[in-house]
Amino acid sequence: MGFGLYVYKFRHGDVVPMDEALVRELLEPYAPYDVPDGERVEWVRAADGSEADVCIDHGVSFDRPGRGVLDIIAELTRRTGAAVLLMNKHQTTIVTRESDRKHLPEELQENAVVVPPPAMTGQAIELVIRPQPEPRSRPVLPPFPYHPDPIGSGSVIAADERCACCGHDQGWIYTGPVYGQDLPDGRVCPYCIAFGTAAKRHGMFFNEVCADQVPDEAATKISERTPGFSTWQDWGWPTHCDDGTAFLGAVGAEEMAPYPDAVDHLRQQFTEGNREPGWIDDFLHSLHKDDQPTAYLFRCRTCGTHLARADFS
Numbered sequence: 001m002g003f004g005l006y007v008y009k010f011r012h013g014d015v016v017p018m019d020e021a022l023v024r025e026l027l028e029p030y031a032p033y034d035v036p037d038g039e040r041v042e043w044v045r046a047a048d049g050s051e052a053d054v055c056i057d058h059g060v061s062f063d064r065p066g067r068g069v070l071d072i073i074a075e076l077t078r079r080t081g082a083a084v085l086l087m088n089k090h091q092t093t094i095v096t097r098e099s100d101r102k103h104l105p106e107e108l109q110e111n112a113v114v115v116p117p118p119a120m121t122g123q124a125i126e127l128v129i130r131p132q133p134e135p136r137s138r139p140v141l142p143p144f145p146y147h148p149d150p151i152g153s154g155s156v157i158a159a160d161e162r163c164a165c166c167g168h169d170q171g172w173i174y175t176g177p178v179y180g181q182d183l184p185d186g187r188v189c190p191y192c193i194a195f196g197t198a199a200k201r202h203g204m205f206f207n208e209v210c211a212d213q214v215p216d217e218a219a220t221k222i223s224e225r226t227p228g229f230s231t232w233q234d235w236g237w238p239t240h241c242d243d244g245t246a247f248l249g250a251v252g253a254e255e256m257a258p259y260p261d262a263v264d265h266l267r268q269q270f271t272e273g274n275r276e277p278g279w280i281d282d283f284l285h286s287l288h289k290d291d292q293p294t295a296y297l298f299r300c301r302t303c304g305t306h307l308a309r310a311d312f313s
């Protein structure tokens with residue numbers, strides 16, 4: 001099937017006819033033949049020799065326009081204020097003013113691209129119509145038993161970035177806190193965390209653990225081989241059943257509601273800190289996933305009990 005571009009003017013969702021005299025005036029210089037008086041331009045040839053069949057009715061359509069013809073289409077669009085329709089599966093439309101968007105048929109509004117007149121060139125159209133490259137496929141993350149979903153928690157993000165430790169672009173980069181001395185510039189990949197390379201080469205560690213609460217092996221794994229996460233205050237990694245717990249993510253009152261054991265755990269910490277029950281209730285209600293104060297949810301890897309910590313002043 002041929003690829004075509006369609007230039008149409010819209011008003012309140014309907015096609016409105018374009019000024020035929022203006023269309024002829026704009027296209028005629030590109031017609032490689034004498035256009036008889038009173039007839040429409042049916043064929044254009046651009047400066048680079050590329051051509052397209054033209055069909056003018058309510059709008060102007062160009063069949064298989066070459067690169068140079070895109071310049072002609074851009075000029076037509078600039079001068080008439082019409083929209084360019086790609087008629088692709090995304091129904092992409094190019095308009096020259098944001099205020100034109102609301103005049104498009106509803107199904108075209110969402111994917112409309114605004115290219116202001118001075119920027120409206122054949123090249124700009126080409127950038128919009130050229131199929132976008134498929135998103136890069138990224139490798140599976142190594143397992144992190146103490147932080148099972150570092151992508152979900154935001155500590156690891158997709159990135160096309162070289163790791164400051166191994167020097168490779170692994171497709172993922174760690175965004176959380178890093179501790180240690182003489183740290184290299186730049187961020188590290190999750191593989192260098194998981195395999196202990198960042199700890200070995202640069203003395204990096206990512207979490208604080210109270211060493212007397214868990215076996216050394218677990219403490220080392222959490223500290224040196226587990227992605228951390230940003231908190232406002234420093235507190236040791238929660239432990240349960242003689243092991244470190246698994247960090248599930250930052251949570252607010254709403255996200256913590258399904259875990260009454262975690263809420264009780266927080267309440268208990270504040271009670272031990274001699275907070276008034278009323279203060280504790282207010283505080284628990286005010287917790288928010290994305291804003292201070294925030295709570296952090298953990299689950300025991302042995303018995304499944306949920307625990308929580310929170311930043312508070």
Ligand SMILES: [Zn+2]
Nearest residue numbers: 163166189192
């Ligand atoms: Zn690395």
Ligand SMILES: [Zn+2]
Nearest residue numbers: 240241300303
């Ligand atoms: Zn437990």
